[in-house]
Amino acid sequence: MLPIIIENPAITNVNRRQSMAHDPEPRWKSEMAAAFSSPEDLLGYLGLPLDLPLADSELVRCFPLRVTAAFASRMKKGDPHDPLLLQVLPLAEELVERVGYVADPVGDLPAAAVPGLLHKYHGRALLITTGACAINCRYCFRREFPYADGQLSRSRVAEALAHIAKDGSIDEVILSGGDPLMLDDGRLAVLVQGLAAIPHVSRLRIHSRLPIVLPSRISPDLAQILAGTRLKPVLVVHANHANEFDAEVARALLVLRSAGVVLLNQSVLLQGVNDNVETLCGLSATLFNYGVLPYYLHLLDKARGTAHFDIPETTALALCQELRRRLPGYLVPKLVREIAGAPYKISLL
Numbered sequence: 001m002l003p004i005i006i007e008n009p010a011i012t013n014v015n016r017r018q019s020m021a022h023d024p025e026p027r028w029k030s031e032m033a034a035a036f037s038s039p040e041d042l043l044g045y046l047g048l049p050l051d052l053p054l055a056d057s058e059l060v061r062c063f064p065l066r067v068t069a070a071f072a073s074r075m076k077k078g079d080p081h082d083p084l085l086l087q088v089l090p091l092a093e094e095l096v097e098r099v100g101y102v103a104d105p106v107g108d109l110p111a112a113a114v115p116g117l118l119h120k121y122h123g124r125a126l127l128i129t130t131g132a133c134a135i136n137c138r139y140c141f142r143r144e145f146p147y148a149d150g151q152l153s154r155s156r157v158a159e160a161l162a163h164i165a166k167d168g169s170i171d172e173v174i175l176s177g178g179d180p181l182m183l184d185d186g187r188l189a190v191l192v193q194g195l196a197a198i199p200h201v202s203r204l205r206i207h208s209r210l211p212i213v214l215p216s217r218i219s220p221d222l223a224q225i226l227a228g229t230r231l232k233p234v235l236v237v238h239a240n241h242a243n244e245f246d247a248e249v250a251r252a253l254l255v256l257r258s259a260g261v262v263l264l265n266q267s268v269l270l271q272g273v274n275d276n277v278e279t280l281c282g283l284s285a286t287l288f289n290y291g292v293l294p295y296y297l298h299l300l301d302k303a304r305g306t307a308h309f310d311i312p313e314t315t316a317l318a319l320c321q322e323l324r325r326r327l328p329g330y331l332v333p334k335l336v337r338e339i340a341g342a343p344y345k346i347s348l349l
């Protein structure tokens with residue numbers, strides 16, 4: 001039997017405001033509509049030559065370039081090695097086939113309990129809320145995920161909530177994607193209310209890149225949806241380099257913190273982006289200055305087309321040993337690797 005959803009007045013007010021016909025389109029949606037969608041346009045904006053070794057058009061059609069203007073504005077113009085640009089620019093190296101780099105490197109598909117719900121680890125369940133993202137990171141481990149079949153569509157919400165309600169061991173639900181904050185406030189509110197009505201669920205975790213790459217998405221209304229129920233909210237942002245932060249990001253993170261949302265960060269260790277001690281130290285210091293604690297530093301998930309980002313595990317271990325020498329413990333992220341079928345992320349240090 002499905003849980004009864006108790007109406008939250010604050011969330012109801014959000015829904016009512018959004019349903020008013022005269023309300024203008026939210027700024028974040030306008031920004032998404034204007035996002036860069038072709039490598040040539042992005043390179044032109046950055047003043048870079050168009051003869052860089054880009055991926056062919058077929059690959060770009062399958063996994064297109066998508067970059068918000070907010071994120072692109074933090075890239076250094078004229079620099080083809082800018083660490084933010086390298087995260088999003090589709091390069092010909094993605095076409096090189098490498099042994100061991102596969103379509104589903106972390107075992108998402110076998111972990112599907114019902115469509116849209118992954119249940120890999122004890123006590124936690126993950127909802128694939130949408131396939132949409134504000135930017136397409138080229139190292140994404142879900143770049144080939146079959147979102148049409150495996151995401152939480154409107155019609156599947158009840159089935160996913162029913163599964164969670166029947167399993168009393170689940171006390172934390174993770175909203176993932178894609179990016180869950182790409183959902184409208186109304187859809188998010190219904191989902192959060194449904195989870196809050198399940199007695200044994202106590203924590204709500206959201207994994208989102210939007211506070212970094214589309215900070216205009218973060219509003220007091222959104223923060224109230226995430227923090228306005230009995231669930232303890234945690235938002236894990238995803239930043240890989242200190243250059244990803246600016247005043248707009250600071251505003252977005254402050255809105256979330258002020259509402260009582262706990263902020264953590266996860267990064268991916270990427271060749272050419274953040275694979276040196278100075279960059280990682282700078283990232284940890286910047287995160288702390290913006291009110292975010294470092295949480296995970298992931299070794300690359302071996303998704304097909306991402307091998308050029310990978311670094312050896314021995315190099316990663318040496319980097320983290322040096323981080324431990326230079327930083328207080330609370331600023332050192334946990335170096336982990338996710339292995340398909342394992343009962344938890346594997347800590348390497």
